[in-house]
Amino acid sequence: MAEICRVCHDPLTITLDSEDLEDGDQQQQTVPDDLLLPCGCHFHWQCLLDQSTAVTTTLSCPSCNAFLSPNAAGASSSSSSSAAPPLTTPIILTHYTNEGGVQPYLDIYPSLAEEAFLAAHPEARPARAFHTLASEGEVQGMVELLTDADGDADDEEEEEGARLSATRLLAWRDPLNGGQTALHVALEARQEEAVWVLLWLGSRASRDSFPEAVVQIAAANGLPRRLEGTADGEDVRFVRDERGRTAGDVCLELGEPWTRLVEGGLFI
Numbered sequence: 304m305a306e307i308c309r310v311c312h313d314p315l316t317i318t319l320d321s322e323d324l325e326d327g328d329q330q331q332q333t334v335p336d337d338l339l340l341p342c343g344c345h346f347h348w349q350c351l352l353d354q355s356t357a358v359t360t361t362l363s364c365p366s367c368n369a370f371l372s373p374n375a376a377g378a379s380s381s382s383s384s385s386a387a388p389p390l391t392t393p394i395i396l397t398h399y400t401n402e403g404g405v406q407p408y409l410d411i412y413p414s415l416a417e418e419a420f421l422a423a424h425p426e427a428r429p430a431r432a433f434h435t436l437a438s439e440g441e442v443q444g445m446v447e448l449l450t451d452a453d454g455d456a457d458d459e460e461e462e463e464g465a466r467l468s469a470t471r472l473l474a475w476r477d478p479l480n481g482g483q484t485a486l487h488v489a490l491e492a493r494q495e496e497a498v499w500v501l502l503w504l505g506s507r508a509s510r511d512s513f514p515e516a517v518v519q520i521a522a523a524n525g526l527p528r529r530l531e532g533t534a535d536g537e538d539v540r541f542v543r544d545e546r547g548r549t550a551g552d553v554c555l556e557l558g559e560p561w562t563r564l565v566e567g568g569l570f571i
């Protein structure tokens with residue numbers, strides 16, 4: 304019996320558009336996309352992620368209502384009707400088959416939690432994208448995203464009050480990644496150029512503490528010292544992650560050559 308997705312009732316495949324390298328033709332390729340939950344229900348990956356808010360709240364299958372997480376307290380053990388927050392991060396072990404092969408013990412809870420968080424906090428999407436760019440050292444993309452954030456904040460303030468300004472985006476702490484800022488992320492990925500750009504844009508460190516090469520690049524690209532001469536905005540140097548670490552603490556953990564940023568007085 305061929306299984307179908309319990310959300311959209313289509314077969315458990317998806318069609319990918321792929322470019323044929325030989326003649327440049329668009330070709331369509333049908334590949335498996337079969338996410339099997341512990342209860343025995345099948346879903347497309349995206350179809351289950353679209354139910355992320357309900358699944359992470361109830362830890363139950365959106366089709367058959369079976370409880371899905373072996374390590375969280377089941378609804379039956381609770382005497383009150385109000386759902387207490389789980390004491391440990393739940394696990395939902397699935398069996399997932401896609402074009403990359405089979406993942407027999409895939410915990411889908413982190414993906415669902417991320418999706419549910421982003422559904423509730425749409426302003427975090429550009430901020431998460433900013434952190435990804437920082438971890439990859441994609442400085443040009445980071446600068447463009449900040450420019451967009453400023454433009455959007457002006458244009459659509461009434462419509463989307465929750466949107467983050469560029470200054471808030473620079474100091475934003477990612478609740479899905481230990482409360483780290485883009486600067487924590489760039490340091491841990493050892494992306495030196497991104498680190499300097501974040502300090503230039505998002506800190507009140509004195510100009511003298513930047514290497515001459517950084518000052519020249521910043522000037523050539525018209526990068527503003529966003530916090531200079533204003534009390535508004537959090538200085539990225541002093542934002543702590545959930546472990547209480549500032550960017551300077553991360554430098555000391557990383558060792559040479561990063562400790563020199565701290566020894567050079569940049570974080571005072």
Ligand SMILES: [Zn+2]
Binds near residue numbers: 308309310312313350
């Ligand atoms: Zn589906």
Ligand SMILES: [Zn+2]
Binds near residue numbers: 340343364365367369
């Ligand atoms: Zn089910």
